[in-house]
Amino acid sequence: MDTNDLSPAELRVWHAFPKGAAVDFRTTEDEDAADGADWGPERTVRAEVLRALLLNGPLEDGEIAALRLSGARISGALDLSYGVVDHALRLSDCHFEQAPVLYAARLRTLKLDGSVLPGLAAATVQVEGMVYLSGCRFHGLVRLGGARIDGALFLDGCRITPDPEDTEKWPALRLGHATIGDNLWAPGLRVDGEVRLSGASVAGAVTLDHARLSHPGDVALDAQTLTVGTDVHMRYAHVEGWIGLRGARVPGRLDLSYAELSHTGDMALRASSAVIGELWLRKSPPMEGALNLRRAQIDVLFLEPDVLPDEVLLNGLVYTTLTPHEPAQRRLPMLDRDGDGYLTHGYEQLTAAYLRTGDDEAARVVQLAKLRRHRRTLPWPGRLWGHLQEVTVGYGFRPLLACVWLLSLLAVGSVVYGLHHPRPLKADEAPDFHPVFFTLDLLLPVISFGQEGAFAPEGWYQTLSYAFVVAGWILATTVFAGVTRSISRGAGPGGNP
Template identity: 65%
Template sequence: METDDLTAAELRVYRAFARGATVDFRDPPGEDTARGAEWGPERTVRAAVLRDLLLDPPRQDGEVASLRLKGARVTGALDLQYASCEHAVQLSDCFFERVPLLYGARLRQLDLRGSVLPGLDSATLRVEGVLRLTGCRFAGPVRLGGAEVAGALFLDRARIAAPDEDRPALQLNHVTVGDGLSAPGLNVLGEIRLTGAAVAGSVDLSEARLDHPGGSALDGQTLGVEGDLLLRRAQVSGRLGLRGSRIAGRLDLSYARLSNPLGPALRASSCTIGEIWLRKGPPPTGGLNLRRTQVDVLFLEPEMVPDEVHLGNLVYTSLDPHEPAERRLPMLERDRDGYVPHAYEQLTAAYRRIGDDRAARLVQLAKQRRHRGTLPWYGRLWGHVQDAAVGYGFRPLRAAGWLLSLLALGSVAYTVHRPRALKPAEAPEFDPVFYTLDLLLPVISFGQESAFAPAGWYRTLAHVLVLTGWILATTVVAGITRTVSRQ
């Protein structure tokens, strides 16, 4: 590189590069980088000069060369497309007049923290170390699709404003991150696209603000995260889409505010997730879609369930926190797919795993009542009879109560009107209580029913007692059998 054509500011950068020294133009250090267009030539560096330094670097024996520049105004486009650079690049708190072009570049490390840029074009970028965009402000889209970052990717407190409906504001589709993606406090106006991305660590979007009303705020289809996906205290306006994703750790939406009135606020269907936490916040404005998802722990507070849910074929091992069945059942009743038997079976299984048989019975009773609404009129009528009489068999004590009531009715009726003996010489002494028990109990015989025959209305009463006795006694036995088998 010919140094005769360099300005005083560029000459400082050139001389510091070979020694890996930092050139800091900031004055004062806490100034607003967004006003970088006003900075004069004393802190202006041409992008072409930086490119030449990186591609044809000066060397000094015993020193590790690197580009370390702070508080500069970079004019022109920093074009490193398909270039390979073996030196660390730090351009922090800099003001870029044009979008850096890093498509297909290979860098050792890139640090743009605190800089202001009109955008970033760095799809298929390869970074051997860390890619740091902490506190950056972008006035246009950031393209990192297909990038490979061997270390961590930092986007904490970054701001991206690119509300273009046709292109995402932040493209991270098919990105590969060898460590974690740290972006707490990220502020994005537009869509974040994480489809097909693979993160070996965790994705931290805590306290992030993602704003894309009516569209997809975060599109993470088939996202793979080996750690946690954290959205604690995040504010998401638009759809949070995670269809087909795999999250080994926790999807944490504690204290988060999700809003998408025109569709699902959270779509996490066909996913495999270690834990889902929806707690300590307002219910999502919009739907909750967890169809065909497999979860080990579903931490879902009843207050966090929105008015519209889709739970078909959702599988979970544990449901926390432990709540009475009366507080969990409204969630199943809000399922827009209608009556979903599998959802009731999952909730029943969750209660049985922790030994809450009463709650499990209530869920099964609610399932039968919900199923009743799908039957024709005669099926619904018979269902109401079963419900009133024995609670579909899940309230056997009610059946015992009916048996005692019928026993009292029959005993009084046959005391008032004693049935005639079929063979008076051989008939035992008539006992109205045991005669009624003979009619009600289908297995036990006290020798009364076969010896006496009522007439008229009392014969009809006998037939009713026999029929109801069969139904109620079978229900009691089935209820006791279910209880014993579970124990």
């Protein structure tokens, strides 16, 4: 490029480039790059000049060339598509008239922090170092799909506000299938529209603390099949729209503490088939929208009951530890809200979690709740039999109930028949009448003390004896069913408890 065609501002940048010197056009440190449209020619640099420098600029022996420019108005489109840039690229606090185009470019590093841009087209870009978009304000789409960034990606304090017509068709921030060799650092990120991280791979952590993602009625964060090396932090995040984490892999912590998630009438958080080390849902208002954890595998589920929405989907969820420790009565509503209906798996998981902490009583409460829920799905004979089992032996979890019933009936029979001895069938052969053993003969279906066959009550006393016989058979049957259930429940693989 002929330097005679350059403006004084451009000449200043041209001469600084070979030495890697910084050029700062800012008049004050707190000036706003959003006012850059009014900056005059004294701080305006054409994009074609920057392109010429980056691709074929002058070099000096012993110096490391770099483009370090602050506070400039960049006119025209900076198009580096398919280009190879061997120099550091820093355009901080600049005002871009057109969105830079970096499609499939190869860069050493990219720093646009604090700049105002109409958008960024950098799909499949390859960057050997870091990408700094901290504090940038984008008024259009940011496209980094398929990018390969060997270092970290900084989006802290970044604001992306595209035209609503564009966000109906395209993600506001596209990072799908991107590969990031370090952290994705984006606390305070604000996006109006979809953030797409589906299929992306982040070697470090993803940090979205205090982020505000707004796409009401649609997907706010699509991170399906996202793979991270450590954690995903979304503490104090405010999300309008649904979060998709189906099939994601988070070996560390997925932390949604203090987060506000809202997608009324639909799914607020979908983490089905995800594999997560720790999922933290705590210190937040109730989620507005359903929670989907179907088939997820979680080592530690930190779930406070007050965070749960009105509908959850838990079919196939597997977790090892459930914390904080809460009474079973606080946990059971989670299973009652399961949109998949009655499923034994959820109750078994909750029972196992209590057993691992040694809270056997809570585990029994969960099992009783499971049987009661199952009872509601049965036809009336099954429901009646279920009620009998619960009243008599508590479905096998309260065997002492059978003793209470037996002793109560024994006491009643002993008093009644003690006051009104039944007539002996054969007076000369009948043994001495004993009201206690006569009542036991009626109540116990198998054991015989020789009283029932020797005496014959009459009138309503005979009716009472029939009632004792029926009650005895019901008690025996329900006790047997309850004991069988207890043995089956307590046996592990190979029949060992």
